[in-house]
Amino acid sequence: MTVTIRTLYDSDLDAADAVQMAAYNIPNSRKSALQTYLRLQPDGWMLALQDNEPVGLGGLVDYGPFAYLGMMSVLPAAQGKGIGKQLVSHLLRWAIDRQCPAILLDATPAGSYLYKSFDFVEIDRSQHWRRLDIDKMILPSQANDAVTAISANDLPALAAFDTPYFGASRIHVLEAMLGQYPQRAFAVWDKADRVNGYLFAQERSIGPWVARTMEDAEHLLAAALKLPFIGNAISVNVSSITNQDAIQLLERYGFKLQRTLSHMRRGRAVERDLRNIYGQTAFALG
Structure with a gap:
């Protein structure tokens, strides 16, 4: 068996x-x-190939103060042969070459054992919540x-x-x-036209979703839930330890917990405030 890893x-x-x-057993x-x-x-x-056939996938997005590792996937038939470990080693060398001071990721219980062998430590928990039958939800009637709606001119203020x-x-x-979602992006502003929060509604999920207060987060969620979603279902990924307001809000709107992952870090501590992040963009992006 010959395994190679390339861009x-x-x-x-x-x-x-x-x-x-195949790796995540998802139909879509x-x-x-x-x-x-x-x-x-x-x-x-990076793509891992066994005898020139694709068998594994993984990647990093470098944000500067930290990089986010995600989408680690190995074909079921190729698992248990060290391909995931080779992929992680390759990605860590990429991060070291770029002098990334820290790497973050969200790991399944099985994956966390692999990452611990590379000196990742758990610093939080991330949860995947899902709501079915969105069209049957009773939403606030008042606008x-x-x-x-978010426009391109708003992006610098949102980023700040x-x-x-x-x-x-x-x-x-x-x-x-x-x-990608020009008609599915919302922001909430205060009376001085300062950003109080924003939300992007993807086809199957909500995120990124960041708000100054729980009230602001709820206004954004109510706007998003009026949109159609594939399969009439919607999911949100959120920190379960740090942002209890998000958990309460999701429960109130009928979301159900699907799974819990280990939020892990390798390298120095990162200054972040997850209390105001109500939804990740994706587990691969944070």
Whole structure:
């Protein structure tokens, strides 16, 4: 068995999508998400090949103060052969070459054992919540004038608001989200036209979703839930230890906990405030 690891290219997306669908046992393609990740960090996504056939996938997005590792996938038939370990080693060398001071990730219980062997430590828990039958939800009837659609002109203000909470500027992520979901992006403002929060409603999930208060977060959620979602279902990924307000809000709107992951770090501590992050963009992006 010969395993090689190389940079992922656009021409690999169909094969990489097949790997992640099999690895996570999901029925629907996530190719569009992979395309977004590759645009955000073209040199940070890797494909593992066994005898020249794609068997594994993983990547990093470098935000400066930290990088986020995600989408670690190995075909079921190729698992248990050290391919995941080789992928992590390769990605860590990439991060070291870029002098990334810290790496964050969200790991399944099985994956956390692998990451601990690379000196990752758990610093929080991340949870995946889901709500079915969105069309049957009873939403607040009154409109909130403070909630408006996001335009490209708003992005610098949103990024400045977001950076202290996320721990790094991710304006390139906001630009990508607005480009992909131009009619599904909302912000809430105070009377002085300062940002109080924002939310992007993806096709199957909500995130990024950041708000100054629980009230602001709820106004944004109510706006998002009026939109259609694939399968009439919606999911949110959130820190379960740090942001109890988010958990209470999701429970109140009928979301159910699906799974809990270990939020882990390798390297120095990162200054972030997860209490105001109500929804991650994705487990692969934070």
